[in-house]
Amino acid sequence: MDRGQILELVAHYLVIVVIVTVVLGVVRAAVGDIGFWVExxxxVVIVALYRPVVKAVDMEPSAWKRE
Incomplete structure (x- = not known):
C-alpha cells in the first residue's frame, strides 16, 4: 500500500467520523438522550452502511478496489 492509498483511506475515515458526529448530534437534538447502547x-449501522454506499456511488478509494 503506497502513501496515496493511505491518504485516500484517511480521508474516508475522517468522513465517517464527521457523519457519525453529525447524525448523533441530530438524533440527540431531536430525541434527547437516547442512551449509550442506542448510540x-x-x-455501527452508519459504519456498516458507509462502504456499500460509497461503492454504489463509485467513489471508493483504490485500496477497496479488487485488482
Whole structure:
C-alpha cells in the first residue's frame, strides 16, 4: 500500500467520523438522550452502511478496489 492509498483511506475515515458526529448530534437534538447502547447501534449501522454506499456511488478509494 503506497502513501496515496493511505491518504485516500484517511480521508474516508475522517468522513465517517464527521457523519457519525453529525447524525448523533441530530438524533440527540431531536430525541434527547437516547442512551449509550442506542448510540452505539447508530454508529455501527452508519459504519456498516458507509462502504456499500460509497461503492454504489463509485467513489471508493483504490485500496477497496479488487485488482
Amino acid at each position: 452505539l447501534a447508530v454508529v
